[in-house]
Each structure stands twice: as structure tokens, then as C-alpha cells.
Amino acid sequence: MFAARATGLVKLAGLCLMAGVLVAALLFPVVGGLGLASNRAADTVDQTSGELTKAELPLVTTVLDMNKQPIAYLYDQYRIPVPSEGIADTMKAAIIAIEDKRFFEHKGVDWQGIARAAAKAGVEGETSQGASTLTQQYVKNYxxxxxxxGEKEAYAKATEATIGRKISEARIATQLEQKMTKDEILTGYLNIVPFGNGTYGVGAAAKTYFGTTPDKLTVPQAAMLAGLVNEPSRLNPGAAVEPAIKRRNTVIDKMRENGAFGADPKVAEEKAAEYKAEGIGVVPDLKLLPNGCVGAGDGPVYGFFCRYLIDYLEKAGLSADELKRGGYTIHTTMDPVATRLAKQAAEDQVPKTQDGIANAMAIVEPGAEKHRVRALAANRDFGNNAEAGQSAYPLPSEVTKFGTGSTYKVFTAAAALEAGVARLDKQIDTPATYTSRIYKGDRGGYTVKNANTGYKDKMTLTEALATSPNTGFVILEEQVGLDKVVDMASRLGLRESMNGVTTKGEPVKPGERSQGETIKAENRGSFTLGVGPTSILELANVAATIMSAGKWCPPTPVEGVTDRNGRPVALKEAPCDQAVAPEVANALANGLGADTKTGGTAAGAAGRAGWDRPMIGKTGTTEDHWSVAFMGATAHYAGAVMTFTDGVAPQVICNSTPPRLCGNAPGTTGVFGGSVAAPTWFNAMKPLHEGKDPTPLPPVDPRYR
Known part of the structure; x- marks a missing residue:
């Protein structure tokens, strides 16, 4: 007993000292003798109180699809701000009763409350009464x-038990009371304070715990929320039901004492008993707002698009931190129908749980002013559980570490057409084997052979694009010049793949060569065979560039961004440019129009899908069969698919149903672009094109025919 009284007396002395210092600090801006405040500190107080009168709270950013339906939310603090009239009187009464019953009487600092706390500390050894007003708590939470x-260090600093902090807090609170009405302060507090489970403010709390809005909160609901602000973790009603109910009932008793249930003591007591008899009342499954890209969309299917969107916006001037706090509305280009079709097609060819094999697809809409990304999907879900078939890598949009094989012959053909070295109907040499004296190999010259026998020694460029003889394109590459072919790949769309990563697929560091620079410097004739790291999205955009009469535009996931006030936000997006002359692009499109016809490497996949529309297409298979690809486009949509090993140790992907990894033993038969990547493309694109006119390929200038 004596120890308790002694402790109480110590706390009493401390409170008395604090009260005296607070009074001095409030009356005199500079307390030089104590060193507790300064003119600079006074300036900071003025600034903070000014900021609080027009505080912009961290808000949720909402991501919408092309139909303006939400697909993801990005936030640090789940908050739904509401005006005073949107908050029930029950909520206001509850928070005042439990946190600051003299709220409407004091001027920011409750001197009577401090005195009462001091007296109670002296008698009972407690300091729980009247220590901090709602206005002060508003300052602290801000x-x-x-x-x-909300960072740990900042929270610790804002709540540290020092006289200096209390002085600053009290001075700001006093100034705030002169600049804002009581109702404005109360509303601000209820919009800023945390309520646990990642929710901040009464708007989010009402929805999370009760599935309602704050203007409809009942007394038991309001009391439970008011009780939460004391210790939201310990009193979590979703897990700690009994402590939450006990705290709620304490708030109800305080509301009764504060006259919230009327002046008649008997009636007030009966109402309080009725309210306290109710159950916890929270919704069975707390309505927590999904946060981030993992799990975005039902299924989920939108995670890869969401991840690309964030990466794109960061480069365009909106950081991830701004997105999580700014309350933006992002109108995206994502087509939910195209995304689901791509996802289904990818999984049909390679099940999501298939060990070590990813199957990813990107769909871009061609256009002269904008290339809209309509879908980014994969057989994997976007997430961190590999055993459940998830991947945290942005598979469709990142530069993968693998090549896309013969799709790169498109760049050689384009460079040859532009340079006048080749024409669509002009024959090129396609011998069974060819040794280049220009490019270096392991033992002198670079020797290349065709993937199989049966090729003619000569064929037209159109035939070569459809049947893909390796030798013919190495010879064309020699005639045009490797540098021009590499530059063409970048111009048509592989800009990050050529200039942003090394030959190992890693981001270029200062002093390192990019993939394109290395290929040129080391005179790698194998470039036309597509052995280097490639982005699937960029490959889809190459097809979009060709179908846009040679106009390259960045593959954008954004239609527009508005801030919390509905004002447009300017983005730093790369402008479109004319990558090649329209005549070259149109000629190339026609040259690529035979791949799905008889004899073409994608003819089988097109036939099985019942494809009958004009289109461009090109398959690709790497020599080691670690990856295969297909790129194709119509006037309506361009797309690319890549199937590749995404495990720790790359292996040959065997040509089985479904594809499987089968080691790297010599002679192992691997999969081809026409047997898995092309079917994925057609199975997604066939239904996506339903109802659209079968637009013919553009006419060819006779100079290129």
C-alpha cells in the first residue's frame, strides 16, 4: 500500500511539473532557461497547425479496367474519408465519452483533466484520466x-513520453483550436485514427467490421469502434471477442455517464443494459480491402497486369509510395475478357502447377496514336506460393533470360526490305548448311544448319518467313549488316530487351554493355536465331508496330490518371515514333502472312483452332529447346506467347501433352513454337475476335514485291 502511494506521489509530482511547464510553454514562445522551446520550434508549431487545417490524408488508389470496374487497390492505410454529416452522432458521442468527455469545454489542453489525473495519481497511483485531449490526439496521429x-520510428517519435513532445503537442493543439471548429477537429480525428486490421478512419472501420457506413452506426457498433482506438491490436474483435466486448461495454457505460442516453438515470441505465447485452456484431469475414497485385481479380487473373502497371507508372513519374498514399484513380487499358481468355489458353497448354514450365502471353492493340496493353497473363498466378503454381516475377512483361528463337528473323527481314537487299517474291539462298566467314564461331567461321531436312536451296523471302530456314537468314544478316538488324529489333519494339539488359538478362549497370551493344561488339551472327533475353510484351508490341504501318508506341497500360480531387495527372510517357516507313511495315506484314497457311510453321495450330482471318505470324524455337515462342497480329490485336523453363535449372521442354521437362541429354526431342506457343495464341485470339470484321492485310508497294 505504501509503495503504491509512493509511486502515485512520484507521478503526481511529474504531472504537476508537466502542467507547469505546459502553461509556461503556452504563454511564452521561448523558454530559454529550460531550453525546451525556441523561435524555430515555434515556427514548426505554426507550420504543423497550419498543415492540419488542410491535411491531405493517405488514401487508397483504385485501379480500374477498361470498363471502369475496379481490379486492384493500392494503399498503405485503408481509409474512406467522410464529412461530419456522414458520421453518426452515436460515433461522435462514443469517442468523446471514452477519450475526452470535456472536449467541447477545453481549448485544446484539458487543465482540469490534468489536475484530476494528478489527484488520482496521488491517491491511487494511476494516470489514466485526462492525460490527452482529442485535439492533442489528433495532432499525435497526424x-x-x-x-x-506510420513507420515505427516516426510513431515512436510522435508518441515518446517526453516533456518536450508534450509541450509541442499542446501548443499545436491550442493553435488548432483557434483555426478549426470543434466539429472539424472531431471529424478530422475520426478520419485519421487507426482502428486495427489495417483500417484507418471511421469510414473504413465501419465497412470492415460491420459492412456499413459510418452514418448508420448503432450505439453498440460505435462503442466498439471507439474502444478500439485504445489498443486496436489487443482488442481486435475479429480474434479477441471477449476483450473487445468488455471494452465496448466500458464505452457504453461512459456514454451513459456523459448523458448520451438521456437525462433520466433509469431510462439511461436500461438502454445501456440493452446495448451491452448485444453480441459482438462484426461480420463473420471482416471486409478487408484487397491490397496490391497479389490476388488481384477473381481467380486471380489480373496480378501480372497490375505489376506492369506499377512499374510503368513509376517510370512515368508516379512512385510506388505516391500510389499507395495519393488516392489516385487509375483508368487502365486492361480488357478483362482478353485477360481471362489469355489466362485460360495458357493454362490449357501448360497447367499452372506444371513443374518448371511457364507459359505467358501479352496482348496489345495496334494503333497510330497508342498501343494499349489489353492483357498480360500466364499459366501461373501472380503470387509468392510456387507450390500452388504462383510466380512473383512479372512473366509476361519482364525481359526473360531466354530467347524466342526464329521470331528474330522478322528483324532481319525488315532490315533487308528497308535496305533493298530483299523483296517478298525474290528468292534467297537457303542451303542445308552454311559457314559464315564474317561471323565468328568456336573454331573460326560460324556454321549454321537448318532445323530439319527438306528445305529447297532457294526460296522467296515470303516462303522463308513461313518455313524458317536458318541459313537463309544468316546470309541475309551478312548482306544487310548485323548492326542494322540489331537496330531494327530495337526500332520495332525490343527497346528494353536490346538496350536495358545485358546478354544474361540482368539490368545494365554503369560501365556494362547492353545486350544490343554486346552483340554488335562481339559480332554475334546467331542474333537472327533469337538466342538472347526477350520481353514477351515487347515482342507483342513488335507485332503491333508492324500492324500500325510501322508506328511504334510504348505498350501502355494507362488511359489516364486522376488525383483525389478528380484532376488529371500528367505522365511522362515516351512519344510514338515512325520506326520504319509504312511501305516497309506493310511489305513485312504481307511477308509474315503465310505462316498460318499450308507449309507454314504455325499452319497446324491455326487449322486446329479453325482460324480463317488474315494475320501475320512467326514461330520461334531456341536450339536448346529451353524456350519457344509465337508472335502474331491482326488489324485488331497483336500478341506474343512464350513457353520457357522457369525453374532453378533450365532443361529441355519435351514435346508431350502437356509439355514437361526432360533433362538436357543429347538427342532429346524438344517442343516447338508451333506445338505449344502458337496454340496458346490461337485459342485466346479466336474467341477474342468474334464479331470483328476480318480486315485484310495492307497492300504492298510494288517496290517491295
Whole structure:
């Protein structure tokens, strides 16, 4: 007993000292003798109180698809701000009763409350009464969760038990009371304070715990929420039901004492008993708002698009931190129908749980002013559980570490057409084996052979694009010049793949060569065979560039961004440019129009899908069969698919149903682009084109025919 009283007396002395210092600090801006405040500190107080009167709280950013339906949410703090009239009187009464019953009487600092706390500390050894007003708590929460972003260090600083902090807090609170009405302060507090489970503010709390809006909160609901602000983790009603109910009932008793249930004591007591008899009342499954790209979309199917969107916006001037706090509305280009079709087609060819094999697809809409990304999907789901068939890598949009094989022959053909070295109907040499004296091999010259026998020694460029003889394109590459072919790949769309990564697929560091630079410097004739790292999205955009009469535009996932006030936000997006002359692009499109016809490497896949539309197409298979690809396009959609090993140790992908890994033993028969990547493309694109006119390929200038 004596120890308790002694402790109480110590706390009493401390409270008395604090009260005296607070009074001095409030009356005199500079307390030089104590070193507790300064003119600079006063300036900071003025600035903070000013900021609080027009505080912009961290808000949720909403991501919408092309139909303006939400597909993802990005936030640090789940908050739904509401005006005063949108908050029930029950909620206001509950928070005042439990946190600051003299709220409408004091001017920011409750001197009577401090005195009462001091007296109670002296008698009972407690300091729980009247220590901090709602106005002071508003200041503290602003510094912790708005200025400090809720980070541990900032929270600790905003809540540290020092006289200096209390002085600053009290001075800001006093100034705030002169600049804002009581109702404005109360509303601000209820919009900023945390309620647990990642929710901040009464708007999000009402929806999370009760599936309602704050203007409809009942007394038991409001009391439970008011009780949460004391210790939201310990009193979590989703897990700790009994402690939450006990705290709620304490709030109800305080509301009764504060006259919230009327002046008649008997009636008030009966109402309080009725309210306390109710159950916890929270929804069975707390309505927590999904956060981030993992799990985005039903299924989920939108995660890869969401991840690309964030990466794109960061390069365009909106950082991830801004997105999580700014309350933006992002109108995207994502087509949910195209995305689901691509996802289904990818999984049909390679099940999501198939060990070590990814199957990813990107769909871009061609256009002269914009190349809209309509779908980014894969057999994997976007997530961190590999055993469940998930991947945290942005498979369709990143530069993979694998090549796309013969799809790169498109760049050689384009460079040859532009340079006048080749024409669509002019024959090129396609011998069974060819040794280049220009490019270097392991033992002198670079020797290449065709993938199989049966090729003619000569064929037209159109035939070569459809049947893909290796030798013919190495010879064309020699005639045009390797540098021009590499540059063509970048111009048509492989800009990050050529200039942003090394030959190992790693981001280029200062002093390192990019993939394109290395290929040129080392005179790698194998470039036309597509052995280097490639982005599937960029490959789809190559097809979009060709079908846009040679106009390259960045593959954009964004239609527009508006801020929390509905104002447009300017983005730093790369402008479109004319990659090649329209005549060259149109000629190339016609040259690529035979791949799905009889004899073409994608003819079988097209036939099985019942494809009957004009289109461009090109399959690709790497020599080691670690990856295969298909790119194709119509006037309506361009797309690319890549099937590749995504395990720790790359292996040959065997040509089985479904494809499987089968080691790297010599002679192992691997999969081809026409047997898995092309079917994925056609199975997604066939239904996506339903109802659209079968637009013919553009006419060819006779100079290129």
C-alpha cells in the first residue's frame, strides 16, 4: 500500500511539473532557461497547425479496367474519408465519452483533466484520466500516420513520453483550436485514427467490421469502434471477442455517464443494459480491402497486369509510395475478357502447377496514336506460393533470360526490305548448311544448319518467313549488316530487351554493355536465331508496330490518371515514333502472312483452332529447346506467347501433352513454337475476335514485291 502511494506521489509530482511547464510553454514562445522551446520550434508549431487545417490524408488508389470496374487497390492505410454529416452522432458521442468527455469545454489542453489525473495519481497511483485531449490526439496521429507514414520510428517519435513532445503537442493543439471548429477537429480525428486490421478512419472501420457506413452506426457498433482506438491490436474483435466486448461495454457505460442516453438515470441505465447485452456484431469475414497485385481479380487473373502497371507508372513519374498514399484513380487499358481468355489458353497448354514450365502471353492493340496493353497473363498466378503454381516475377512483361528463337528473323527481314537487299517474291539462298566467314564461331567461321531436312536451296523471302530456314537468314544478316538488324529489333519494339539488359538478362549497370551493344561488339551472327533475353510484351508490341504501318508506341497500360480531387495527372510517357516507313511495315506484314497457311510453321495450330482471318505470324524455337515462342497480329490485336523453363535449372521442354521437362541429354526431342506457343495464341485470339470484321492485310508497294 505504501509503495503504491509512493509511486502515485512520484507521478503526481511529474504531472504537476508537466502542467507547469505546459502553461509556461503556452504563454511564452521561448523558454530559454529550460531550453525546451525556441523561435524555430515555434515556427514548426505554426507550420504543423497550419498543415492540419488542410491535411491531405493517405488514401487508397483504385485501379480500374477498361470498363471502369475496379481490379486492384493500392494503399498503405485503408481509409474512406467522410464529412461530419456522414458520421453518426452515436460515433461522435462514443469517442468523446471514452477519450475526452470535456472536449467541447477545453481549448485544446484539458487543465482540469490534468489536475484530476494528478489527484488520482496521488491517491491511487494511476494516470489514466485526462492525460490527452482529442485535439492533442489528433495532432499525435497526424504526426505519426500522415507525416511519419506510420513507420515505427516516426510513431515512436510522435508518441515518446517526453516533456518536450508534450509541450509541442499542446501548443499545436491550442493553435488548432483557434483555426478549426470543434466539429472539424472531431471529424478530422475520426478520419485519421487507426482502428486495427489495417483500417484507418471511421469510414473504413465501419465497412470492415460491420459492412456499413459510418452514418448508420448503432450505439453498440460505435462503442466498439471507439474502444478500439485504445489498443486496436489487443482488442481486435475479429480474434479477441471477449476483450473487445468488455471494452465496448466500458464505452457504453461512459456514454451513459456523459448523458448520451438521456437525462433520466433509469431510462439511461436500461438502454445501456440493452446495448451491452448485444453480441459482438462484426461480420463473420471482416471486409478487408484487397491490397496490391497479389490476388488481384477473381481467380486471380489480373496480378501480372497490375505489376506492369506499377512499374510503368513509376517510370512515368508516379512512385510506388505516391500510389499507395495519393488516392489516385487509375483508368487502365486492361480488357478483362482478353485477360481471362489469355489466362485460360495458357493454362490449357501448360497447367499452372506444371513443374518448371511457364507459359505467358501479352496482348496489345495496334494503333497510330497508342498501343494499349489489353492483357498480360500466364499459366501461373501472380503470387509468392510456387507450390500452388504462383510466380512473383512479372512473366509476361519482364525481359526473360531466354530467347524466342526464329521470331528474330522478322528483324532481319525488315532490315533487308528497308535496305533493298530483299523483296517478298525474290528468292534467297537457303542451303542445308552454311559457314559464315564474317561471323565468328568456336573454331573460326560460324556454321549454321537448318532445323530439319527438306528445305529447297532457294526460296522467296515470303516462303522463308513461313518455313524458317536458318541459313537463309544468316546470309541475309551478312548482306544487310548485323548492326542494322540489331537496330531494327530495337526500332520495332525490343527497346528494353536490346538496350536495358545485358546478354544474361540482368539490368545494365554503369560501365556494362547492353545486350544490343554486346552483340554488335562481339559480332554475334546467331542474333537472327533469337538466342538472347526477350520481353514477351515487347515482342507483342513488335507485332503491333508492324500492324500500325510501322508506328511504334510504348505498350501502355494507362488511359489516364486522376488525383483525389478528380484532376488529371500528367505522365511522362515516351512519344510514338515512325520506326520504319509504312511501305516497309506493310511489305513485312504481307511477308509474315503465310505462316498460318499450308507449309507454314504455325499452319497446324491455326487449322486446329479453325482460324480463317488474315494475320501475320512467326514461330520461334531456341536450339536448346529451353524456350519457344509465337508472335502474331491482326488489324485488331497483336500478341506474343512464350513457353520457357522457369525453374532453378533450365532443361529441355519435351514435346508431350502437356509439355514437361526432360533433362538436357543429347538427342532429346524438344517442343516447338508451333506445338505449344502458337496454340496458346490461337485459342485466346479466336474467341477474342468474334464479331470483328476480318480486315485484310495492307497492300504492298510494288517496290517491295
Amino acid at each position: 504526426l505519426a500516420f500522415v507525416v511519419g507514414k
